[in-house]
Amino acid sequence: MSLISNRPGAPASSAQDLLSRAAVVAVDLVKIYGEGEAAVRALDGVSLVVPKGTFTAIMGPSGSGKSTLLQCLAALDDLTSGKVFIGGAEISSLEEKDRTRLRRDKVGFIFQAFNLIPTLDAMENITLPMNLARTSPDKKWLDYLIQTVGLKDRLHHLPGELSGGQQQRVAAARALASRPEIVFADEPTGNLDSRRGQELLQFLRRTVDEFNQTIVMVTHDPFAASHADRVIFLADGRVVEEMVDPKADQILDLIKTLES
Amino acid sequence: MWKLTIKNLKARKLRLAMTALAVVLGVGFVAGTFVLTDTMNSAFDNLFSDVNDGLDVIVRAESEFESQLGGSRQPIPESLIETVRQVDGVQAAAGNIQGYAQFVTKDGEAVTTGGAPTLGGAWYDEPKGSLVIRDGKAPVGPDQVMVDAATADAHDFKVGDRITVITQVAPRTFEVSGIAGFGEVDSLGGATLATFDLPTSQEVFNKPGVVDSIDVAAESGVSVDELRTRIRRVLPDGVEAADAQAVAAEIADTIKEALGFFNIALLVFAGISLFVGAFLIFNTFSITVAQRTREFALLRALGASGRQVTGAVFLEAIVIGIIASAVGIAAGFGIALVLQVLLGAFGIDLPSDGLVFLPRTGIVAAALGIVVTLVSAIAPARRAAKISPMAAMRETAPKPPRFSPRRTIAGLVVTLIGVGVLFGGLFGDFGEPAQLVGAGAFITFMGVAVLTPLFAGPLANLVGLPMQVMRMPGKLARRNAARNPKRTAATAAALMIGLALVALVTIMGSSIKASTNKVLDESLEADFTVATGGFAPSFISPQVAVDIAALPEVSVVAPLRLGQFRREDKNSFFVVGTNPATLDEVTDLDVVEGSLRSLGDNELLLYRQTADDLGIGLGDTFGMQFASTGTEKLKVVGLFENKSLVQTDYVISLSTYEANFPEKVDFQVFVKVKDGVSTAVARKSIEAVMESYPSLNLENQAETKEKQADQVNQLLSLVTAMLGLALVIALFGITNTLALSVFERTRELGLLRAVGMSRRQTRRMVRWEAVIISIIGAVLGLGIGVFFGWALVKSLESEGISELTIPYLQLLGYVGAAGLAGVVAALFPARRAAKLNVLEAISTE
């Protein structure tokens, strides 16, 4: 099975072509925590391509390296070896200054919890990255986002005054507000009940379908993963399986086989 | 719980260090002050306990009390020396005279000291005193002088050199016959000493045929008391035979008493620092306990009682208090040295031979440190115990500050009490005014500190408004400063206190300057004033006034002399002796009843307010006790209202002065030029007369103003420098609060960095928060300072400070400086915030 998805479009013909058509390309990523006896190979040679306009889910048992992979792809962490390209540019060798700029301009991030700055209201949180970059947000896009996440009447509330689901939707809106190359989400629905989780996933899905947004999401939940175009399975820091157009029950079955 | 306490202390190194440092600074300053004053006192003790070594008895005139101005005793006849020598058991006896003698350097400049006296005395070979010749020979004859080793060293005087010495008679040149020291010591507490033989001393100190004292050594085997009894038998009435060692102790005491004010001032500064430090300690405890809410809640959930939690916090406070106090006491030595250097920079040279550490220093400083730490821990500890386990486990979002009626009322009541006590001290007529004012100011600060959290939030938003220009970092800084009003308030309060005091002294200083200028403009009609430069007491030979008066260009000369007397209520005051007729021509004392001109022998001109207070009026008699002549009844013949020029409440005629004081020196001379003579021409002639007195300056009004302004400024800078430590502690408080806040907001900072905040922007955010807090402190402090300054100046109106001037521009400058200081205070926390590892920060619980 190829690592490169054929959806949408045909397989890439050349390396350069591939780089430019993919949102993210990762080549042979290795991440080792600690040294000597205590060293942990959190990533052990992961390669993958995320084409533009796709929704990718990453699954795997606890400790398999999902969060590590996401953080390395998002330039939040250093690699031990390997290369990451975002929008055709290599990011794994960037200085901290340029990484900051990259995170601000090209990447959106949704964490499992504590996504918002408590002193800023919902609207300010959403426009935070653009404010930091001193660029003005695309007004129409912003209106659409707010409309879609259903926060119109909550915009001037502080995070402390919002429910967990509302907070995550604000976080999602923030991640998408600057129309980044790619959005990474680490268990964004982990703290939400199934209905709120469902709403958030549907929202993410819509941005992919309607606006060609690229999203990579880590999840434990097969139902959540079923909203993606494909699922990549990690175990012990390696990609062990991949599934295109997954259904929740298929994922469950695969997990069972992988575990046995 | 003990185990837990130790574990906690270990686990939170940064926070611990921050809290401890707060205690160290406060305790250190108190200990340092004690060490410095003790060092000073002991140095004086040592110096003056040696001064009469080799002597056993001192024969001198009796005195009613010791005048701080010295020379309070009448001289005794020279013939007594021989009488005393004849007493059985006297090994040696010699006459001694003391007076004013000032060296002139080879460049023609008068040698000045940092306030220590410039003394002259008589040399004798026997008995052997503490003064020993190090080089050359003893002075013999009218042409020789011996110089103290310190002066000789500093000004390169060598045996055989010809140097000029100014005395109250006239400047004169002498040959240096020798150089002398006090045992190992080169000088007595910075004083200079010129010694002559006895006849020359009598001449230059204008005491023909008399001596001030007779210094006696006993034959071996004769006790001091026995010798005193024997000598007493041959002495006339009014002359005593004193124990030489007791006299030495007396001298040391007089000097220490004069320095007592200085000790108190230092302790006041130490108190201020500790007070400011207390805010810092308190704030730090509050923050760290708040940060550990979850930890405590977990303990509570696991079954720890509220009391156990309180106990743990308390125990921690004790451990920190003890350790930090110990370090603080050690730091006190360093601070004492720094203070010494600081004071030296302002010309206050304190004698010292090794720092002195008394047990009292350790006990008081440690007790203060531990008590303040414990008191600071009470409130947070109780809060920690009250937390419901569930509330603590929940994510704590910043709550919008609520209006608290209880706090408002408490704060207002405390503030009003403080202001009331302050006003009682300033304007009331009971208790100890200085202590009331101090207590009032203290209580007012407390009250305002209680109130500050109520408006710290809005204030932060207001101050931070312009920082919105800084975009996101500015905006976040503003919100951060406003999010925890109590913390911001407590941090700003420390700075508030320091700046209020700085503003207060600034206003005092500028008001004093404006007032003296006004007085000079309005009530001094003299063209020139003769005075000595610097702080040292003025000694002007009366000959100067006589010579100037003889000049054809001069119309009026009015000399002033200064003396000390005791009222019948035993309080000492200064009195001015003057020529009433000439003083009346050059000044306007605003005499409201009677007249200055008619002031005659045994008559007194009294300050109106004092006369009212004493309940006496024109024609009444007033008892004045003089050290050398006892009590005299003076008749009040005039009341005056402007005392700024004479600076005392009591004015007597020159003849009354001379009848009661042995000194014959002026401290100031007013000169008026004849009509039609240009002041420039007159100045030339006067300066020609004064040429041989390099210690004297001729000043016109503008120069007098400038000199007084300089003196006020110098005092101001000294006070400000002393308050500087309180300011440093306050700034450190900002650093501390921010560092702890950064720690607390680790997660949030990580998130900001993750969504694209640059390191620079992070630093900027922390920095602007510090600036906002500083400016809040500055604004509050200046508000209170201006109020205090207004009240203080108003209360001193009767003391001649009639003009209230508030230098707004300078005060505004302080706000700017506070903002800048905030930037400095933020350096460390900002760096910490910017350096946070994004990933680790995000994954922090």
Ligand SMILES: Nc1ncnc2c1ncn2[C@@H]1O[C@H](COP(=O)(O)OP(=O)(O)OP(=O)(O)O)[C@@H](O)[C@H]1O
């Ligand atoms: N900072 C770190 N230092 C050392 N080891 C780490 C660190 N972070 C992660 N690891 C280790 O790396 C491995 C992968 O961790 P990672 O957080 O990526 O797993 P995960 O797949 O996200 O797990 P989960 O589903 O529990 O979130 C684990 O074995 C983990 O213990």
Ligand SMILES: [Mg+2]
């Ligand atoms: Mg994870």
